[in-house]
Amino acid sequence: MDFEFTEEQLMIRQAARDYAERELIQDVLERDAKAEFPTRHIKNLADLGFMGMIVDPKYDGGGMDTISYVLAIEEISKIDSSVSVILSVNNSLVCYGIEKFGIEEQKEKYLKPLARGEKIGAFLLSEPEAGSDASKQRTIAEDKGDYYLINGTKNWISNANSASIYIVIAHTHPEKGHKGINAFIVEKNSPGISLGPHEDKMGMRSSDTHSVMFTDVKVPKENRIGEDGFGFKFAMKALEAGRIGIAAQAVGIASGALDRAIQYAKERKAFGTEIANHQAIAFKISDMAVKVENARNLCLKAAWLKDQGKPFATASSMAKQYAADIAMEVTTEAVQIHGGYGYVKEYHVERLMREAKLTQIYEGTSEIQKIVISRSLLSD
Amino acid sequence: MKVLICISNVPDTTTKIRFNADNTAFDTAGIQWIINPWDELALTRALELKETTGDTIEKITVVAVGLKDAEPTLRKALAIGADDAVRIDAEPKDAFFVAEQLAQVAKDYDIILCGIEASDYNGSAVGGMLSEFLNIPSVSSVSKLNIENGDVKVNREIDGGSETLSTEVPFVAIVQKGIALEPRIPSMRGIMMARKKPLNVLPAVETEALTEFVSYELPPAKSACKIVDTENVKELVDLLHNEAKVI
Ligand SMILES: Cc1cc2nc3c(=O)[nH]c(=O)nc-3n(C[C@H](O)[C@H](O)[C@H](O)COP(=O)(O)OP(=O)(O)OC[C@H]3O[C@@H](n4cnc5c(N)ncnc54)[C@H](O)[C@@H]3O)c2cc1C
Numbered sequence: 009m010d011f012e013f014t015e016e017q018l019m020i021r022q023a024a025r026d027y028a029e030r031e032l033i034q035d036v037l038e039r040d041a042k043a044e045f046p047t048r049h050i051k052n053l054a055d056l057g058f059m060g061m062i063v064d065p066k067y068d069g070g071g072m073d074t075i076s077y078v079l080a081i082e083e084i085s086k087i088d089s090s091v092s093v094i095l096s097v098n099n100s101l102v103c104y105g106i107e108k109f110g111i112e113e114q115k116e117k118y119l120k121p122l123a124r125g126e127k128i129g130a131f132l133l134s135e136p137e138a139g140s141d142a143s144k145q146r147t148i149a150e151d152k153g154d155y156y157l158i159n160g161t162k163n164w165i166s167n168a169n170s171a172s173i174y175i176v177i178a179h180t181h182p183e184k185g186h187k188g189i190n191a192f193i194v195e196k197n198s199p200g201i202s203l204g205p206h207e208d209k210m211g212m213r214s215s216d217t218h219s220v221m222f223t224d225v226k227v228p229k230e231n232r233i234g235e236d237g238f239g240f241k242f243a244m245k246a247l248e249a250g251r252i253g254i255a256a257q258a259v260g261i262a263s264g265a266l267d268r269a270i271q272y273a274k275e276r277k278a279f280g281t282e283i284a285n286h287q288a289i290a291f292k293i294s295d296m297a298v299k300v301e302n303a304r305n306l307c308l309k310a311a312w313l314k315d316q317g318k319p320f321a322t323a324s325s326m327a328k329q330y331a332a333d334i335a336m337e338v339t340t341e342a343v344q345i346h347g348g349y350g351y352v353k354e355y356h357v358e359r360l361m362r363e364a365k366l367t368q369i370y371e372g373t374s375e376i377q378k379i380v381i382s383r384s385l386l387s388d
Numbered sequence: 389m390k391v392l393i394c395i396s397n398v399p400d401t402t403t404k405i406r407f408n409a410d411n412t413a414f415d416t417a418g419i420q421w422i423i424n425p426w427d428e429l430a431l432t433r434a435l436e437l438k439e440t441t442g443d444t445i446e447k448i449t450v451v452a453v454g455l456k457d458a459e460p461t462l463r464k465a466l467a468i469g470a471d472d473a474v475r476i477d478a479e480p481k482d483a484f485f486v487a488e489q490l491a492q493v494a495k496d497y498d499i500i501l502c503g504i505e506a507s508d509y510n511g512s513a514v515g516g517m518l519s520e521f522l523n524i525p526s527v528s529s530v531s532k533l534n535i536e537n538g539d540v541k542v543n544r545e546i547d548g549g550s551e552t553l554s555t556e557v558p559f560v561a562i563v564q565k566g567i568a569l570e571p572r573i574p575s576m577r578g579i580m581m582a583r584k585k586p587l588n589v590l591p592a593v594e595t596e597a598l599t600e601f602v603s604y605e606l607p608p609a610k611s612a613c614k615i616v617d618t619e620n621v622k623e624l625v626d627l628l629h630n631e632a633k634v635i
């Protein structure tokens with residue numbers, strides 16, 4: 009048992025913190041208000057190697073472990089989760105999925121530019137009628153011999169506009185249920201792809217979320233990931249890894265809110281003393297800190313298991329569910345500690361609270377995580 | 389040309405300073421160490437010059453006088469982009485001691501960069517002493533460093549303006565704010581490459597420190613700020629006279 013980070017992990021955490029505290033903080037409020045994509049920041053973070061930081065250097069990635077990744081996502085999320093979700097989707101869903109399950113040609117052609125951050129990836133699983141119940145795919149990928157023809161609509165797609173490489177999940181053999189589903193690498197500029205309007209979201213407003221329509225989109229056969237029918241398993245495996253990123257994001261949101269609450273409680277005076285001296289406030293801080301620490305440890309444990317090559321699906325669901333739920337609680341308390349100031353944008357905590365809410369919904373709602381966790385405990 | 393950056397390993401600027409029980413030593417427990425901010429800017433400028441002046445700069449080395457715990461700081465400098473690092477294995481006893489240690493490495497370099505002060509002990513002494521040991525020129529308070537057609541030009545801030553000097557190499561530049569805009573953040577690639585870059589450890593030369601710390605004392609706690617209404621000039625005068633005793 010060793011709770012120490014390595015020198016390199018600390019260096020990466022510091023690099024992410026420096027970027028967030030120097031750069032992201034400067035326009036985070038404005039981008040949130042205008043729902044503006046962080047183009048400049050994504051370019052800079054790509055130059056620093058964050059967009060493909062966990063990809064093998066042989067595919068132009070940063071070659072860092074999942075612990076380092078978790079630390080970086082946490083630091084960025086303390087300030088700006090719109091940016092961390094772009095990183096998370098690219099790293100732990102798209103890059104991870106192609107690196108782990110793709111063939112060499114796919115890695116050469118698609119993984120390398122994604123890992124270098126020259127191109128951004130998106131992961132297209134959810135549909136208007138298939139969210140939690142992801143196997144109810146209505147998007148169809150018809151086998152036409154040497155290509156597939158895709159028709160259907162995907163919903164809530166992060167990076168939909170900024171991405172140029174999509175991983176699309178679709179049904180090829182609806183009669184086979186989830187065993188008839190496939191995953192494809194699709195170039196966004198393929199004819200027949202169109203986007204719905206930018207969703208006007210509650211939080212993470214500077215990440216671009218759209219619905220994506222496919223009308224007779226031709227995808228070459230060699231762009232299918234894995235064997236025929238591997239798509240659902242692929243999506244679930246990618247999400248197992250992705251959830252560690254979202255858990256880290258939730259930890260970051262919560263710990264960012266906690267930091268701000270501590271600072272504010274030491275400055276704000278009421279009834280002749282700093283509010284931190286009122287035990288009701290001090291105990292809130294204590295409760296928040298215990299939750300953040302718990303969530304961080306769950307998240308690091310899941311990352312560690314993944315780095316060790318051990319099964320991590322249950323651990324990543326536990327981390328994601330707990331971290332998301334406490335992020336909601338901790339940010340709500342941070343707003344409470346700020347009183348009226350917490351309810352206005354300038355103090356950031358209301359934004360963190362809006363961001364926290366999404367972590368309970370995407371990449372599997374908290375309820376779905378409980379299904380995953382309980383099944384793993386109750387199955388024989 | 390070869391560039392050497394002397395790096396002081398200092399506590400993070402937000403550190404809460406504590407001393408040991410009898411106030412004779414700084415308590416380093418739990419401290420996060422960083423590259424002295426001026427030295428980090430000096431390194432940034434050296435990298436900018438290397439990138440923009442063709443083959444003029446063949447190598448950038450960082451050096452620190454310190455024990456093993458200074459190595460993470462040196463490796464960070466390697467991750468940011470220095471080519472190699474040297475640690476002179478000794479506790480940095482005082483500025484004279486440090487400068488004499490640095491001289492054994494610095495004698496092989498053309499441009500030697502020191503910070504204007506180390507953010508911990510704020511001695512502002514090492515750079516000047518080092519140039520004396522090497523018997524080469526030094527320029528202090530350097531806020532710009534350029535190489536034009538192989539000639540080194542430096543700018544210094546002076547009262548009410550700035551002056552430009554040209555200097556021979558080798559020389560010591562003691563740098564301050566302005567030398568580079570912002571320190572660089574190491575990239576993943578840089579961090580990976582740092583694993584393979586050399587960090588050589590040299591034994592210290594025999595020399596004695598000239599000074600010794602006797603004791604430390606924290607400054608008095610800042611007293612609370614009093615706000616006087618603009619209407620109450622009399623109260624203000626009263627407070628300044630009787631309480632602050634400044635008029
Ligand atoms: C901003 C944003 C970005 C997103 N980005 C992406 C993306 O990039 N790619 C992508 O594919 N998807 C993305 N999603 C979609 C997201 O993953 C889904 O919204 C999520 O899986 C929930 O699906 P749903 O919205 O259809 O809700 P539903 O599945 O309709 O769920 C509604 C409610 O019912 C609950 N529920 C459902 N089934 C059960 C059950 N069996 N037991 C108990 N409770 C249940 C849910 O927990 C939830 O509370 C994104 C969503 C948002 C909002």
Ligand SMILES: Cc1cc2nc3c(=O)[nH]c(=O)nc-3n(C[C@H](O)[C@H](O)[C@H](O)COP(=O)(O)OP(=O)(O)OC[C@H]3O[C@@H](n4cnc5c(N)ncnc54)[C@H](O)[C@@H]3O)c2cc1C
Pocket residue numbers: 393394395396397424426427451452453454479480481482483484486490501502503504505506507508509510511512513514515599600601
């Ligand atoms: C563990 C420890 C114990 C110490 N004990 C004592 C003590 O007992 N008595 C005492 O007087 N001082 C002690 N010091 C402080 C030591 O004297 C200073 O580090 C040294 O004097 C340089 O600091 P300065 O403020 O004079 O540097 P400055 O002259 O302010 O530094 C200017 C520049 O010199 C260079 N530089 C400074 N220090 C180093 C270094 N170590 N390696 C490479 N370049 C450097 C950097 O470029 C820096 O920007 C100790 C320091 C440490 C870390």
